[in-house]
Amino acid sequence: MxxxxxxxxxxxxxxxxxxxxxxxxxxxxxxxxxxxxxxxxxxxxxxxxxxxxxxxxxxxxEVAEQRTQALVPDTTDLRTALIAVLPLTAETTELNRVWVSSWDVALADPQLAALEQARYRRWRTRLKPLVIQAQNDGDLITGDAMDLAAGLAAFTHGLVVQALVDPRTFGRKRLELLLDAHLTALRPRR
CATH class of the missing domain: 1.10.10.60 (Homeodomain-like)
Known part of the structure; x- marks a missing residue:
């Protein structure tokens, strides 16, 4: 048997x-x-x-999506959500390596491209209420919240790529400083 x-x-x-x-x-x-x-x-x-x-x-x-969701905390703080996607730990670095690597196959396959589009749409949608809260708190300029969410998603993913290809130049402290400088630049003028 x-x-x-x-x-x-x-x-x-x-x-x-x-x-x-x-x-x-x-x-x-x-x-x-x-x-x-x-x-x-x-x-x-x-x-x-x-x-x-x-x-x-x-x-x-699917595994990458599950791991990403587990790493990004439920929060009402925009900075906390954005920091969570940066490659600041061995785990988030590995996860980001997987995501960046997936872009190549997504560009060549319509089914995978559709999955990637949906993933980014979910991320922007998740950021939108955090953007609105930051706007209401006076910490972020007024404007279309979804456009601001898209810009912040693009900025943080740009930092991800820089950190993956040049980790010595874009270490943890520098990534946090760059994100904070970007968020400061998006504050309303007083």
Whole structure:
């Protein structure tokens, strides 16, 4: 009689291997063979849970989304939300490496591009009430809240890219200083 397999545990093992490969080698390095090697298993085992590279990519993006949501706190403070997405820890650096790597595959695949568009729309929508609160508190200029949210999302993601490609120049203190300077520049003149 064959040994009983805990499919949920096995799927978690495969999922962890997918994340390990993407975090180390980006989506360009994500292959069935690489995932199998990362978990010390066979490609047959991987394809049992993820039948194609597309399935691996979609799963990796789901995991990245879950990890991102867990890292960004529920807050009413705009700065806190923006700081949470910057690569200030090993965990947020790894997560940002995955997201930036995903842009390449999203540019080449309409389904993945649609997922990325939706993700950014959710982020801007999440920032909008924080922008409105900052405006109401007098900490942010008046104007269209969604446009300000889009600008802040773009600014912080620009900082992410700078920190990933040049971490010595864009370390934690500098990232926080640059974000604070940007938020200060967006305060109303008194």
């Amino acid at each position: 064959p040994a009983k397999t805990d499919h949920d545990a096995r799927r978690r093992d495969v999922s962890a291997a997918v994340w390990k490969v993407v975090a180390a080698d980006g989506f360009g390095g994500l292959t069935l063979r690489a995932v199998a090697a990362a978990m010390g298993g066979s490609t047959g085992l991987v394809t049992h849970y993820f039948p194609s590279k597309q399935a691996l990519v979609l799963h990796a993006l």
